[in-house]
Amino acid sequence: MPSGAPAVTNGSQQGFASVQMIRVSELTKRFGPTTAVDRISFEIGRGEVVGFLGPNGAGKTTTIRVLTGFHPATSGSAEVAGFDVQKQSLEVRRSIGYLPQEVPIYPDLRVGEYLRYRAELKGVPARERRGAVARAMAKAGIEDVARKLVGHVSHGYRQRVGLADALVARPQILILDEPTSGLDPNQRRRIKQVVRELADDHTILFSSHILAEVQDVSSRVVVIHRGALRADGAPKQLVADSTPARLRVRARCAGQALREAVASLPGVLAETLQVDDGEVASARCMVAPGGDPATELGDRLQRAGAAVHELAVDLPTLEEYFYAITDGRDELRDDIEEAAT
Amino acid sequence: MNGAVTTLKKELLSYAVSPVSWLIAVLFYLVRGFELASIAFEFAVFRADPNQFPSATYGAGSTFYMVLLVPGILTMRCFAEERRTGSIETLMTAPIRDFEVVLGKWFAASIFFAILWLPSVLVLHLLEYEPYFGADVAFGPVLSAYLGMFLLSGLLLAFGCFASSLTENVLLAAIMTMLFTGLLTQASRILTQYVGELRNDYYMRELLGKLDVYGNFSNWFARGLIDTSHVVFYLGGIGFFLFLTWTSLASRRQA
Structure with a gap:
């Protein structure tokens, strides 16, 4: 298979041929003597919204960090959008929009400034930048805080600023690590609504330990526990x-x-x-x-x-x-x- | 290199909106202003050669404290703050190469340091007019002094970036840089002066002489003397510490 082209294979769960946007094979990540992720394998096809489930400390964030190029895998392999996360990390990072669990953004910048900076960093051409930022802010519903300092907006808004950041370069793949963590019910509802809207034209890996949310937005769940894969399939069928x-x-x-x-x-x-x-x-x-x-x-x-x-x-x-x-x-x-x- | 330019612009914006930057600038301009005024007064009283005025100003205490304290304060947040707040994750998962991040942050710190210094050129220019000296100040040594200052600060800022990449504690990063600066500016001088064996060894004396970065600045660049070996030493040091910073950052991906 030529490098850089998403693999066309039989879908692991769908039972029909699909383009695999994320492919994880026997992935292991160790930190010293601790095995955080233990030989997990799964694939996610184009357009799928997959819930990545597991209790706290199960290895979800570590897996996601390997997929986003933040940590290297100890063994095994992972491909995102057809690129090897280890060898073609830059191309992988160009293909994804990533919302980390804790949204750590620069408190001394204004929301608009921060998003323009991120758009530039992600290679959005100068002439398209203003439109891209406006579109991302509209999708995340944060236009009203565009001129506020990031450090002065609430946790919920900050989470949505992180979501807008993930969207600003119009990536094919969205990786959202516990996007509703610490939000009130209204804010959670808003984020879920945004994710459902995004599902039309993105491949989404949505990690959470809140089951109802995953059930609400995902057509498929991958369950991980103590670093090992426990289940992979449609929620109702699995249950x-x-x-x-x-x-x-x-x-x-x-x-x-x-x-x-x-x-x-x-x-x-x-x-x-x-x-x-x-x-x-x-x-x-x-x-x-x-x-x-x-x-x-x-x-x-x-x-x-x-x-x-x-x-x-x-x-x-x-x-x-x-x-x-x-x-x-x-x-x-x-x-x-x-x-x- | 677009990533480096983007990082540079963002870092400059952060410096511009940071109260710490403004505090440094105000303190520096105040102290420097008083010093320049008192040196000018002494020149007038003793009818000294006005052409020596620029060189005399670089030996002032503010220069030393600026070199000793400010690089550590400017660079302490570069990576330590990113690691402390976790924003290093969003930065390193963006499509940007690690060395571009390092270059962008170092250039931003260097430019901000230069911005702190540049207004003093205007002060020197003003002194050319009556009722001040009314004499043509030789700007050759001034340019040489600025070149020396930028090279010296570049080296210390590169070390500051490296120190900041080693820890999450911004204060510790600043202290490490200040200690390193203190060591560079004092240790070689003390060793050369007081350890006889070192003083007698030609190569050791040359090496310690090169390491005496503040002495090289005040004895050479500030007097209008540019020695290529000093320039190469500074540039080599900058490259070395930026490389170490890049290595440190890349090794975080292995954690």
Whole structure:
């Protein structure tokens, strides 16, 4: 493949041929004896908005810093826009707009001055600079603070100034490291809206540990924990395929009859089944990932002449999934064991 | 080199809006002004040769303190502040080469230092008129002195950039530069004067003589004497410390 041209390959998750804008292969980054990122691999196609998820300290920022050329990889390789991050760092940096986790911008410059400086630094031609800065400020919604000193604007505005900086040279790829960190709900909403708007003509890697946000803006998530890749795929699919759901049923019948009807259902984790007897018997249990026995259970209860008061399968959330594959794994097991006892 | 020019412009803007820069400028102009006035008064009282006036001014205390203190203060923020605030990340992930950043910051500090000095040329020019000296001041030694000052400050500012690239602590960066300047200006002189063995060794004496940067400035450039070996020494020193700064910055990517 000629250097400098994005690779055309089979998309890893989409199942169709796509142009890979970010390709990470067996990437490892060590700081002395500590392994921050451990042989992770993933690819991001053109136009994708990918959420980069992981708890604090998972290795998200380190991975992003390798992708942006700030840190070299210890081993493995990474390409951005078809350029090797190690050997063609300058070309990589020309192709990306990067918003770091903490937006450290010069407090003694005015917002407009700072963005003009950054546009010049990023090679935006002089005749286009004014327009580029105006456009970036409009997209980030910061026109009203253009003449304010950066040091005098609020944290939320500063974050948006950082976003405008990432956008000013119209990069193909945006790498946003926790862009909503420390923002109030309104500001978070605004940033998410901007990211959704940008998704039309950018490839976006959006890192966060706030799951709802990732779910809101991303069509795909890459989950990293303790430096290792834990999952890669569409959020709903990942959740449905790997996290147990909760089944709840209340029916007018004997508790033993309800127990037998539920326990023999396909996918029910029998050890989690808990039945309460009474005028209306109730049962709760966990269902194996991918299983949906609600229809079958409804039919059985109907055939047995039991009036069903409640029958529901609570699908797991991305949050539960996240717990399950990161530190919360043990807690989820505890939940299951608690339900069983 | 567009990156260096962009960095230079931004750094000059930062100097222009920084209260520390203005404080240095005001203090320097005040002290320098009083010194020039008192030297002019002495020249008038003792009817000294007005042509010697420019050279005499470069031996004034403000020159020494300007050389000792200001390079450290001007360069302390160059990289240490960027590292402390984290803005080094946005700078180093922008499409700009590391050496362009180093050159831009060094040039900006040098230009600001030159801006501090240049108004004193106007003062010397004013002194040519009545009722001051009313004599033609020889501007050859003045130009030579300015060349020497810019070379000397360039060397110290290059070291200042290097010191600033080693730490996140701006104060420590300034102190390192001041110590280095103190060492350069005093150590070689003291060693040459008091350590007999060194004084007797020709090569050692020559080396220590070259290292006595302030002595070279006041004894040569300020008197209108330009020795190519001094110029080469200063330029070599500037190149050496800028190279070290670049290496230090590049090694941060390896961290």
